[in-house]
Amino acid sequence: MNRIAVSSEREYEVLVGANWLTETVNACSSRERVAVIISKEMRSHLPEFPSTEAELFIFEIPDGEAGKSSKTLNTLWNWLGAAGFTRSDLIVAIGGGATTDFAGFVAATWLRGIDWIAIPTTVAGMVDAAIGGKTAVNSEYGKNLIGAFHSPIQVVLDLQWLKSLSDRDFVAGMAEVVKTGLIADRKILDLLADKSVASLRDDDGLVRELITRTVAVKAEVVSNDFKEGFAREALNYGHTFGHAVEKELDFKLRHGECVAIGLSFVAYLQNILGTLSDSDLNLHLRTLEGLGLPTSYPLPPWEKLNALMLVDKKSRGKKLRLVTLDGIGKTKRLEDPDPQAMNQAYEKVAK
Numbered sequence: 001m002n003r004i005a006v007s008s009e010r011e012y013e014v015l016v017g018a019n020w021l022t023e024t025v026n027a028c029s030s031r032e033r034v035a036v037i038i039s040k041e042m043r044s045h046l047p048e049f050p051s052t053e054a055e056l057f058i059f060e061i062p063d064g065e066a067g068k069s070s071k072t073l074n075t076l077w078n079w080l081g082a083a084g085f086t087r088s089d090l091i092v093a094i095g096g097g098a099t100t101d102f103a104g105f106v107a108a109t110w111l112r113g114i115d116w117i118a119i120p121t122t123v124a125g126m127v128d129a130a131i132g133g134k135t136a137v138n139s140e141y142g143k144n145l146i147g148a149f150h151s152p153i154q155v156v157l158d159l160q161w162l163k164s165l166s167d168r169d170f171v172a173g174m175a176e177v178v179k180t181g182l183i184a185d186r187k188i189l190d191l192l193a194d195k196s197v198a199s200l201r202d203d204d205g206l207v208r209e210l211i212t213r214t215v216a217v218k219a220e221v222v223s224n225d226f227k228e229g230f231a232r233e234a235l236n237y238g239h240t241f242g243h244a245v246e247k248e249l250d251f252k253l254r255h256g257e258c259v260a261i262g263l264s265f266v267a268y269l270q271n272i273l274g275t276l277s278d279s280d281l282n283l284h285l286r287t288l289e290g291l292g293l294p295t296s297y298p299l300p301p302w303e304k305l306n307a308l309m310l311v312d313k314k315s316r317g318k319k320l321r322l323v324t325l326d327g328i329g330k331t332k333r334l335e336d337p338d339p340q341a342m343n344q345a346y347e348k349v350a351k
């Protein structure tokens with residue numbers, strides 16, 4: 001097992017390659033009540049729990065984004081109230097990023113904050129959502145608009161969960177791994193060279209190394225910059241265009257698929273502006289395409305995406321601000337990029 005330390009509003013560890021059931025049972029030993037929050041679809045993956053010292057409650061929520069709602073939140077608060085949850089009790093979140101975001105927000109708000117453990121079961125959850133302390137529910141006005149910073153006391157990455165994940169969700173999560181290679185760890189890109197999804201999924205050691213490296217980068221970034229200065233903003237490489245695509249396509253594509261299109265867009269843009277070499281542009285495209293991630297897609301008109309990018313929360317004032325590369329492995333900021341170059345980059349990915 002690898003232990004990766006995170007230092008934010010609290011110190012905690014990400015355990016990579018741990019057994020989630022053993023860790024959960026251990027965590028129960030010092031608590032009176034433990035609430036496991038899991039989606040209805042994931043419930044069948046739960047084995048019978050061994051008897052623990054704590055009184056165990058299993059709370060089922062709707063799967064995916066449907067569970068991240070204020071309606072579900074209200075239900076959960078009522079369940080915790082009825083079960084008599086106190087400050088010293090514990091929440092355990094088991095599921096993809098949607099479930100860990102939701103359960104983390106429940107933990108942040110119940111009695112102004114109780115302890116929680118994240119057990120992410122998707123690649124996206126393991127390398128991104130469960131690390132860094134951002135918790136959220138969706139508002140009728142948009143995704144993740146209601147949230148809090150509330151770090152878990154532990155994150156348990158049991159890679160066995162990934163066995164039942166669909167290829168599509170597995171690969172979507174890998175977009176964040178590729179992004180991390182591009183912004184901070186070239187070795188990740190070397191490890192991914194010529195890898196297909198099938199060959200990757202067959203190689204547990206490689207998956208573990210990729211996840212460990214990606215988590216290490218995110219852990220370091222959030223430890224140095226918990227509440228989003230430029231260091232944390234750098235994690236948004238490819239995301240400004242990606243978020244606009246995700247929203248315009250009404251969440252038809254996975255987040256990671258939109259990030260892949262966003263990474264391609266920003267790579268083309270830098271290449272057009274003369275700040276990214278042809279070989280580094282090709283490295284972006286080859287790595288993403290090798291995994292079966294989209295680098296182009298029939299997209300809505302440029303004007304719509306551009307307008308959405310301008311309201312993305314990473315823009316400042318009316319000026320668009322993008323994260324770009326200063327060579328592979330290092331990031332910088334690009335403010336107010338040339339509109340013509342942006343349009344040209346859009347033409348490359350909108351097909």
Ligand SMILES: NC(=O)c1ccc[n+]([C@@H]2O[C@H](COP(=O)([O-])OP(=O)(O)OC[C@H]3O[C@@H](n4cnc5c(N)ncnc54)[C@H](O)[C@@H]3O)[C@@H](O)[C@H]2O)c1
Pocket residue numbers: 039041042063064065068095096097098099101121122123124125128129130131132133134135143144161162163164165166169255
């Ligand atoms: N807090 C953050 O910093 C942060 C960062 C990135 C993403 N997010 C959030 O994460 C969410 C996306 O996460 P996601 O991609 O994990 O999606 P998800 O949580 O919606 O899960 C995707 C699907 O995979 C299924 N699934 C989960 N684990 C499985 C397993 N082991 N086997 C089979 N099926 C499984 C789920 O039931 C679901 O249907 C979004 O809500 C996003 O806003 C948060």
